[in-house]
Structure formats: structure tokens, C-alpha cells
Amino acid sequence: MSETTGRGRAALIEDGVEFDGGDAALLGAIHETGSVAAAASDLGRSRARALSRIETLEDAFGTLVDRTRGGSGGGGSQLTAAGRRLLDRYDRLQAVLAATATVPETVLDGTVRSVDGELATVATAVGAVRGLHDGAEPGDSVQVRVGADAVTVYAGGDRVDPDETSARNRLRAEVLGTETGETVRTVRVDVDGVVFRVLMTEESAERLDLSPGDDVAIRWKATATRVVSQTRDSDTP
Numbered sequence: 117m118s119e120t121t122g123r124g125r126a127a128l129i130e131d132g133v134e135f136d137g138g139d140a141a142l143l144g145a146i147h148e149t150g151s152v153a154a155a156a157s158d159l160g161r162s163r164a165r166a167l168s169r170i171e172t173l174e175d176a177f178g179t180l181v182d183r184t185r186g187g188s189g190g191g192g193s194q195l196t197a198a199g200r201r202l203l204d205r206y207d208r209l210q211a212v213l214a215a216t217a218t219v220p221e222t223v224l225d226g227t228v229r230s231v232d233g234e235l236a237t238v239a240t241a242v243g244a245v246r247g248l249h250d251g252a253e254p255g256d257s258v259q260v261r262v263g264a265d266a267v268t269v270y271a272g273g274d275r276v277d278p279d280e281t282s283a284r285n286r287l288r289a290e291v292l293g294t295e296t297g298e299t300v301r302t303v304r305v306d307v308d309g310v311v312f313r314v315l316m317t318e319e320s321a322e323r324l325d326l327s328p329g330d331d332v333a334i335r336w337k338a339t340a341t342r343v344v345s346q347t348r349d350s351d352t353p
Contacts (some may be wrong), residue, residue, distance in 0.1 A: 127340075128206055129268050130282070131133055133176035134337065140206045142166060143199055150192045209317055220302070220313045224260040226250050228343070236343045242307045245285050247341030259344045264313040266340035269303060270333040271324055284337055291330040294321065305334060321339060 128135040156166035174180050180199035180219035184192055195203070226240035228249070236249035238260050245260050252258055262285075269289075289305035289312065301321040305315045312334060316324075326332065 127266070128202070128209065131176040133172060135173060135177065135202065135206060137210075139169065139173060139212075140203060142169065143180065143195060143203050146193050147195050147203070150194060152181070152183065152193045155193075165268035219315060220264040222262045222264070222310070222312045224262070224310065226258055226260055227255050228256045228258055229336075230254055235338050238343060242287055242310050245341065247285075247343040248339055250341040250345070252343055252345050257346045259346060261342040261344060262312065262336060263340065264302065264315045267312060267314045267334050267336045269305065269314050269316070269324060269326070270335065271326070271330070284335055285341065286333060286335045289332050289334050291326045291328055291332055293328050294326060303334060307334070 117297060141159060142155060142161075145158050146152055149155050149158065152166050152170070153163045156163045159166075170181055174306060178198045179196050180202060182194050184194055224237040224238075224240040224242065224245065226245070229237045229244065231237075231238050231249065231252060234248055235246050236252045236258075238245050238247065238258055240260055245262075247260055247262075248256075270348060289306050289307045292304040292306050292311065295302040295304070300315055303316060303321070305312050305314065314334065
């Protein structure tokens with residue numbers, strides 16, 4: 117296990133739903149155009165796809181867009197107060213990461229167990245981890261790279277279900293400490309002797325109020341995990 121650094125990627129996560137740059141662009145376009153259809157057109161997306169994504173986001177973050185059917189007033193769409201707050205939160209997080217030249221990564225050495233489409237399952241020191249691969253095959257020796265900005269911390273371990281099958285990686289951990297920077301905090305957690313670093317805003321850190329020794333769960337999406345091939349073990353049966 118080692119650490120390296122990589123570019124930051126802003127995302128807000130609630131109830132397993134990730135709000136990222138594409139979603140911020142959609143809400144921003146709705147705010148500018150006053151219409152879901154016009155916003156989707158400006159972004160090169162279909163209206164149906166945009167509406168479906170809004171519904172998914174609203175299941176997790178609450179009502180984000182007020183939609184009025186056409187009539188004498190012509191109808192239209194505008195962001196709710198919750199929608200504007202969410203967009204503001206994302207903009208603040210993006211600014212925080214932009215001010216951070218590099219983002220720490222936890223790097224795990226491992227061996228590919230299986231490949232399912234674009235995802236590979238890798239045996240590592242902390243157990244099986246899934247991530248996006250680029251041509252990996254079973255038996256390959258690889259590095260699994262997890263950016264500190266991709267990991268979410270939950271107080272307590274009840275968020276981790278070892279029998280649950282999903283595209284997310286979930287592990288129990290213990291808080292080691294918190295490093296306070298100019299614009300962001302870095303929380304260090306231990307998973308079976310491996311140290312993960314997690315970037316979070318001051319707002320999130322204050323809400324969680326984590327202390328050394330606290331039991332937590334960490335979670336990150338497989339699609340935010342890079343599996344980098346090194347050498348293939350040709351002797352693997």
C-alpha cells in the first residue's frame with residue numbers, strides 16, 4: 117500500500133446518489149433557460165434523460181426543480197430554494213478542490229479475481245475491491261487507486277452490509293485523526309492497517325464531529341476507483 121496524488125473531482129453524495137459536475141451543469145442550465153427542455157438541448161441531452169436524472173436526484177436531495185405545465189402563462193421550470201442551495205454547495209466544494217493542487221490517493225496492490233464488463237474485482241489487503249479497469253484480466257497484478265475526494269465517511273459502521281451486492285465499495289474503519297488545511301479537512305482512517313485519507317468540507321467535518329478512535333464506515337463508487345495493470349502473472353493457473 118502506498119499513496120500518490122491525483123486531480124480532485126467534486127461530488128456530493130446523499131442516500132447513495134452522487135451529484136456531480138454534469139448534474140450541476142443541468143441545474144445551472146435550467147436556472148438560466150427557465151426550461152428543462154431548453155436546458156437539455158443546450159447540454160446536448162434528451163429531455164427524457166434530463167427529467168429522469170432530476171427525479172433520481174430529487175429522491176435523494178429533495179425537490180430541486182419546480183415544473184409548471186404549459187398554459188396561458190406558457191409554463192416553465194425554475195430551481196427551488198433546495199435546488200439553489202445544492203448548486204451553491206457544489207460550487208463551494210468545487211472551489212475548495214480547485215484550490216487544492218493535488219488530491220491524495222490510497223494505492224492498494226492486488227490481484228484481479230474477476231472481470232465483469234468495465235469493472236474488475238481485485239483481492240487486496242483490505243478485501244475485495246471493485247473498480248474501473250483498462251484491459252485487466254484475472255490473474256493480473258494491479259494497483260487499485262482511490263482518490264481522497266471520492267470517499268465518503270459515515271459515523272458508525274451500520275452503513276456497511278458485507279452481503280450487499282452493488283457497484284460501491286464499503287469498509288469499516290477507525291478514525292486516526294483529522295488534518296485541517298486552509299480550505300478543506302483531511303480525515304485519516306484505518307482499515308485493517310491500511311490508511312485511507314478522505315477530503316471533506318468544513319461543514320461536513322463539523323456535522324460528523326469525528327474524533328480519534330471513532331468507528332466509522334467508508335464508501336466509494338467502483339466507478340470512482342481506478343484499477344491500473346502492472347504485470348500479468350503468467351504462472352497463474
